Amino acid sequence: xxxxxxxxxxxxxxxxxxxxxxxxxxxxxxxxxxxxxxxxxxxxxxxxxxxxxxxxxxxxxxxxxxxxxxxxxxxxxxxxxxxxxxxxxxxxxxxxxxxxxxxxxxxxxxxxxxxxxxxxxxxxxxxxxxxxxxxxxxxxxxxxxxxxxxxxxxxxxxxxxxxxxxxxxxxxxxxxxxxxxxxxxxxxxxxxxxxxxxxxxxxxxxxxxxxxxxxxxxxxxxxxxxxxxxxxxxxxxxxxxxxxxxxxxxxxxxxxxxxxxxxxxxxxxxxxxxxxxxxxxxxxxxxxxxxxxxxxxxxxxxxxxxxxxxxxxxxxxxxxxxxxxxxxxxxxxxxxxxxxxxxxxxxxxxxxxxxxxxxxxxxxxxxxxxxxxxxxxxxxxxxxxxxxxxxxxxxxxxxxxxxxxxxxxxxxxxxxxxxxxxxxxxxxxxxxxxxxxxxxxxxxxxxxxxxxxxxxxxxxxxxxxxxxxxxxxxxxxxxxxxxxxxxxxxxxxxxxxxxxxxxxxxxxxxxxxxxxxxxxxxxxxxxxxxxxxxxxxxxxxxxxxxxxxxxxxxxxxxxxxxxxxxxxxxxxxxxxxxxxxxxxxxxxxxxxxxxxxxxxxxxxxxxxxxxxxxxxxxxxxxxxxxxxxxxxxxxxxxxxxxxxxxxxxxxxxxxxxxxxxxxxxxxxxxxxxxxxxxxxxxxxxxxxxxxxxxxxxxxxxxxxxxxxxxxxxxxxxxxxxxxxxxxxxxxxxxxxxxxxxxxxxxxxxxxxxxxxxxxxxxxxxxxxxxxxxxxxxxxxxxxxxxxxxxxxxxxxxxxxxxxxxxxxxxxxxxxxxxxxxxxxxxxxxxxxxxxxxxxxxxxxxxxxxxxxxxxxxx
Ligand code: C2E
Ligand code: MG
Ligand code: MG
Numbered sequence: 001x002x003x004x005x006x007x008x009x010x011x012x013x014x015x016x017x018x019x020x021x022x023x024x025x026x027x028x029x030x031x032x033x034x035x036x037x038x039x040x041x042x043x044x045x046x047x048x049x050x051x052x053x054x055x056x057x058x059x060x061x062x063x064x065x066x067x068x069x070x071x072x073x074x075x076x077x078x079x080x081x082x083x084x085x086x087x088x089x090x091x092x093x094x095x096x097x098x099x100x101x102x103x104x105x106x107x108x109x110x111x112x113x114x115x116x117x118x119x120x121x122x123x124x125x126x127x128x129x130x131x132x133x134x135x136x137x138x139x140x141x142x143x144x145x146x147x148x149x150x151x152x153x154x155x156x157x158x159x160x161x162x163x164x165x166x167x168x169x170x171x172x173x174x175x176x177x178x179x180x181x182x183x184x185x186x187x188x189x190x191x192x193x194x195x196x197x198x199x200x201x202x203x204x205x206x207x208x209x210x211x212x213x214x215x216x217x218x219x220x221x222x223x224x225x226x227x228x229x230x231x232x233x234x235x236x237x238x239x240x241x242x243x244x245x246x247x248x249x250x251x252x253x254x255x256x257x258x259x260x261x262x263x264x265x266x267x268x269x270x271x272x273x274x275x276x277x278x279x280x281x282x283x284x285x286x287x288x289x290x291x292x293x294x295x296x297x298x299x300x301x302x303x304x305x306x307x308x309x310x311x312x313x314x315x316x317x318x319x320x321x322x323x324x325x326x327x328x329x330x331x332x333x334x335x336x337x338x339x340x341x342x343x344x345x346x347x348x349x350x351x352x353x354x355x356x357x358x359x360x361x362x363x364x365x366x367x368x369x370x371x372x373x374x375x376x377x378x379x380x381x382x383x384x385x386x387x388x389x390x391x392x393x394x395x396x397x398x399x400x401x402x403x404x405x406x407x408x409x410x411x412x413x414x415x416x417x418x419x420x421x422x423x424x425x426x427x428x429x430x431x432x433x434x435x436x437x438x439x440x441x442x443x444x445x446x447x448x449x450x451x452x453x454x455x456x457x458x459x460x461x462x463x464x465x466x467x468x469x470x471x472x473x474x475x476x477x478x479x480x481x482x483x484x485x486x487x488x489x490x491x492x493x494x495x496x497x498x499x500x501x502x503x504x505x506x507x508x509x510x511x512x513x514x515x516x517x518x519x520x521x522x523x524x525x526x527x528x529x530x531x532x533x534x535x536x537x538x539x540x541x542x543x544x545x546x547x548x549x550x551x552x553x554x555x556x557x558x559x560x561x562x563x564x565x566x567x568x569x570x571x572x573x574x575x576x577x578x579x580x581x582x583x584x585x586x587x588x589x590x591x592x593x594x595x596x597x598x599x600x601x602x603x604x605x606x607x608x609x610x611x612x613x614x615x616x617x618x619x620x621x622x623x624x625x626x627x628x629x630x631x632x633x634x635x636x637x638x639x640x641x642x643x644x645x646x647x648x649x650x651x652x653x654x655x656x657x658x659x660x661x662x663x664x665x666x667x668x669x670x671x672x673x674x675x676x677x678x679x680x681x682x683x684x685x686x687x688x689x690x691x692x693x694x695x696x697x698x699x700x701x702x703x704x705x706x707x708x709x710x711x712x713x714x715x716x717x718x719x720x721x722x723x724x725x726x727x728x729x730x731x732x733x734x735x736x737x738x739x740x741x742x743x744x745x746x747x748x749x750x751x752x753x754x755x756x757x758x759x760x761x762x763x764x765x766x767x768x769x770x771x772x773x774x775x776x777x778x779x780x781x782x783x784x785x786x787x788x789x790x791x792x793x794x795x796x797x798x799x800x801x802x803x804x805x806x807x808x809x810x811x812x813x814x815x816x817x818x819x820x821x822x823x824x825x826x827x828x829x830x831x832x833x834x835x836x837x838x839x840x841x842x843x844x845x846x847x848x849x850x851x852x853x854x855x856x857x858x
Contacts, residue, residue: 297393
């Protein structure tokens with residue numbers, strides 16, 4: 001019948017079973033109850049028997065049971081097994097031998113109760129264990145008693161056999177107890193019993209039982225011989241022995257546990273670090289992804305500088321493939337010059353002197369070009385590697401670097417030739433000077449080159465031809481110096497060469513000669529062949545320079561000397577030249593002070609009308625009486641004044657003094673009222689825009705008539721500045737001031753200019769006068785100048801008349817006036833006054849004799 005199956009309501013019995021012994025199957029349950037029942041009955045039986053014992057024996061039984069039970073608290077654990085052996089067995093066995101199986105069974109029950117109570121939490125075990133112990137002990141003990149009784153009855157009893165019997169008993173007890181205990185487990189698991197397993201499991205316990213039994217046997221025998229009092233001494237000893245064993249094994253166990261604990265902790269740690277590694281792996285993956293995809297070039301480098309890994313950006317940056325980079329030293333990526341810099345920085349980081357590397361250096365691109373990178377490198381500790389790694393980032397800064405380099409180049413190079421310019425050359429020289437100062441064994445030479453015909457090319461062919469010329473000669477110079485030499489363009493057609501580490505000074509001369517040779521070869525410029533030449537001045541570090549300016553100045557001076565010696569030459573700046581230069585520098589200072597302090601004076605050289613012999617005026621000539629050197633020639637100090645802007649104040653001084661002086665002399669008498677004064681002015685003066693004003697001021701201050709003043713300009717000065725000077729000259733002419741060309745015939749005045757310029761007179765140069773002889777070339781020139789003057793309407797003056805013959809010839813040619821030592825030397829003011837006195841009193845003229853002597857100046 002298929003009706004709804006209902007679970008029968010669990011009986012109270014079943015519920016109790018479920019609560020207490022859920023793992024006990026039917027067989028096991030049956031066994032358990034049977035065992036407990038038999039145990040209980042045996043216990044009751046034994047208790048009944050023991051109760052009949054005499055009091056002393058009862059006390060002994062109780063004491064034995066107590067000791068056995070107490071010993072259960074100190075089990076001796078058999079190392080590395082779950083089994084333990086309670087020393088209480090000895091006393092149980094002793095009780096057995098002394099008082100029979102019933103007493104021993106009670107003691108065994110007590111001991112088992114305590115033992116199972118300690119070792120198991122289950123009531124089933126706590127109840128079954130004592131029951132099994134009672135049963136086993138009672139059975140085994142009864143067997144022993146039967147055996148001993150039989151031996152006694154047969155008269156075979158002796159100590160040895162007793163011991164053997166006790167051992168056999170213990171075995172039986174063990175087997176029984178174990179069988180009973182194991183049986184329940186096997187029933188629960190539904191497994192058949194295997195004796196071998198039982199023996200192997202409990203082998204140790206069996207041995208312990210046998211030991212206990214023998215000890216108990218020995219104790220029993222001792223009691224038999226010496227009475228029960230001996231137990232008082234032996235029991236504590238045995239107790240102590242067992243306690244010691246108990247603690248010894250406990251300690252061992254603890255050590256074992258600790259060791260196990262440590263192993264476990266280590267295992268745990270390992271597990272944890274596995275987790276950590278996992279986390280690291282994640283972060284490493286993240287890093288790796290960042291590394292690979294970064295737009296900036298990156299490399300991982302081992303502590304010894306070997307490239308481990310590179311990213312795509314770096315591969316792109318250097319154009320090299322990965323395999324060529326990985327495994328190489330990082331330095332191999334750099335430009336040779338920079339590899340060393342990097343290596344020293346790396347060493348510093350490795351020594352932990354600095355934390356990181358920040359440097360800009362050049363890498364080599366696979367196409368051979370240089371790539372500038374900003375490199376940042378820092379160490380990080382790599383957990384998976386012994387040493388730390390270097391992570392290097394490289395950013396391409398080539399564009400910025402080349403822009404900087406371009407700017408730098410523009411600032412320090414000549415745009416036309418690409419050569420270093422003056423500032424750069426100064427830098428090079430400053431460094432060369434430092435090196436020589438640090439090591440006097442080293443020496444350098446500086447050459448100053450100037451082309452002899454550059455101005456002509458520029459003027460006649462135009463500036464682009466001039467540029468082409470400069471570019472070509474620059475190349476020739478550069479191609480012919482030594483590799484380390486520095487060639488610079490200082491400006492215009494001036495070039496300089498710095499030759500360092502010269503073995504001998506003669507090598508610089510050889511180089512100069514070679515340069516002159518190659519620069520002397522014709523050049524092709526705009527289809528025209530042009531030949532040129534260079535003048536070279538050379539100076540050496542042995543002079544002992546402190547400043548680059550000094551070096552260039554001396555090379556320049558030497559170059560001028562070469563030019564003066566006839567162009568296309570070289571000249572060395574020597575110690576003599578050096579002395580000249582220093583003298584000149586000193587003189588400059590002294591001249592400045594003399595001009596400022598008004599220590600110059602003026603000498604007056606009389607001018608005469610050659611036909612009448614009458615005094616017409618004077619030429620004012622500047623004089624400098626040097627406190628040490630004496631009188632210094634204007635031929636020396638006028639050029640210095642012209643170069644140092646001292647000429648302005650000097651001209652003003654002479655102009656003022658001469659105008660005032662003349663006015664004084666004119667005022668002496670009517671005969672002198674028509675005297676005039678000639679004042680020399682330099683090219684720099686007429687270039688000065690306020691010059692006409694300055695002249696006006698001098699005339700007005702002296703209250704002189706303008707037509708009594710004549711300004712002398714040398715022919716070359718006039719022609720060089722003709723365009724700029726015409727204005728000033730015209731204004732002076734309008735003022736009424738006379739203008740004269742000094743040293744006429746030595747320059748290259750063009751006749752067209754002569755006719756248009758506002759000039760009043762021509763002063764024939766002394767060199768022609770000196771060379772005048774009948775029929776001489778000079779005499780012809782003088783004659784031509786006199787004729788020219790007459791045709792242009794300009795008066796002609798002769799200077800440097802030293803002899804009567806010259807005087808006569810000039811007068812014969814119709815030269816209007818003249819000056820010279822033959823007529824009068826330049827005179828100091830006092831001597832002019834003596835002359836004027838004579839003219840006044842004696843009506844003196846040059847026809848009547850020489851001018852008064854002695855003269856103070858010349
Ligand atoms: P210069 O203007 O041609 O002056 C004539 C020079 O010839 C003077 O030389 C004079 O002393 C000299 N001399 C005159 N007669 C004879 C003679 O018979 N034989 C010889 N051998 N020499 C004679 P000094 O005084 O030495 O002046 C030289 C030059 O210095 C002048 O040549 C002139 O160019 C310049 N100079 C002199 N004073 C001044 C000045 O105040 N300003 C400027 N700018 N230049 C001046
Ligand atoms: Mg003159
Ligand atoms: Mg002159």
